[in-house]
Amino acid sequence: MLWLVSRSSELVVTDAGRRDLIGSTGDITDDDLILRFPNLQLTRDSAAIYRGRLRRRLLLNRCSSCGVWHDPPSPICPACWSREVAAAEVQGTGTVFSVIFLYQGPPTEGVDYAVPYPVVVIELDDQAGLRTTGTVVGSPSAAIRIGCRASLEWIERSGVPMPAWRLKTGGRS
Numbered sequence: 001m002l003w004l005v006s007r008s009s010e011l012v013v014t015d016a017g018r019r020d021l022i023g024s025t026g027d028i029t030d031d032d033l034i035l036r037f038p039n040l041q042l043t044r045d046s047a048a049i050y051r052g053r054l055r056r057r058l059l060l061n062r063c064s065s066c067g068v069w070h071d072p073p074s075p076i077c078p079a080c081w082s083r084e085v086a087a088a089e090v091q092g093t094g095t096v097f098s099v100i101f102l103y104q105g106p107p108t109e110g111v112d113y114a115v116p117y118p119v120v121v122i123e124l125d126d127q128a129g130l131r132t133t134g135t136v137v138g139s140p141s142a143a144i145r146i147g148c149r150a151s152l153e154w155i156e157r158s159g160v161p162m163p164a165w166r167l168k169t170g171g172r173s
Contacts (some may be wrong), residue, residue, distance in 0.1 A: 020086045028054055033063050045073035048087035056154045056161050059087040060130070069130045090130075092152030094122040096165075097131055099144050116141045122150055122165055130146050132163070 028051045033042055045061070062069045063077035064084040066081055070077065077085055093134055103118035111117050114172035118141055124130045136144050150165040 043073070045075050047075055052087060052089070053161050053163070057089050058092055058132070058152055058163050059089055060124075060132070061085050062088040069124075069127045071130065071132060090124050090126045090132075094124040094132075094150055094165075096144065096146050096148045096150055096167075097121045097123040099146060101141060110155065118144050120144065120165060122148070132167050134163045137164045137166055143167060 033050050049059045060069055060071045061073045062080050065082035066080040068079040098121040100119050104113050118136045121131050121133050149168040153164045153166045154161045155164045
């Protein structure tokens with residue numbers, strides 16, 4: 001058995017070639033995660049979050065001791081230092097906190113740099129300061145502004161569900 005250590009998790013490769021992230025559970029195997037997200041460094045702290053993505057659920061870590069959400073995933077709550085941290089689903093609504101437009105970048109399925117490609121940071125309604133990044137769908141670039149309300153949508157990139165955001169009508173909060 002070969003042990004590979006990666007940040008806060010251990011990746012085990014057994015003699016049969018099966019790869020498992022220690023401590024993970026669920027009907028989506030660790031092999032499935034590694035195959036679907038080959039360019040990500042998956043850990044025991046992030047595995048549940050990516051399993052959620054495959055189920056089209058946006059999960060972020062939340063402390064069950066003090067209730068504070070945090071991202072990126074970590075085994076310890078940054079607010080109270082509890083180890084009672086687990087992935088939980090967010091509401092899927094928020095406000096555009098920041099926006100940039102990409103005019104060039106690496107070739108990516110579904111991205112056309114001929115028109116500005118929006119990347120937004122959404123401050124989620126679940127907790128002040130809790131933010132996640134994605135793109136905006138269904139709106140022209142000129143309509144994307146800081147302060148606009150948005151709701152979660154899902155798009156496919158290379159066969160993998162990715163969180164995206166749709167601006168709510170009525171615009172700003």
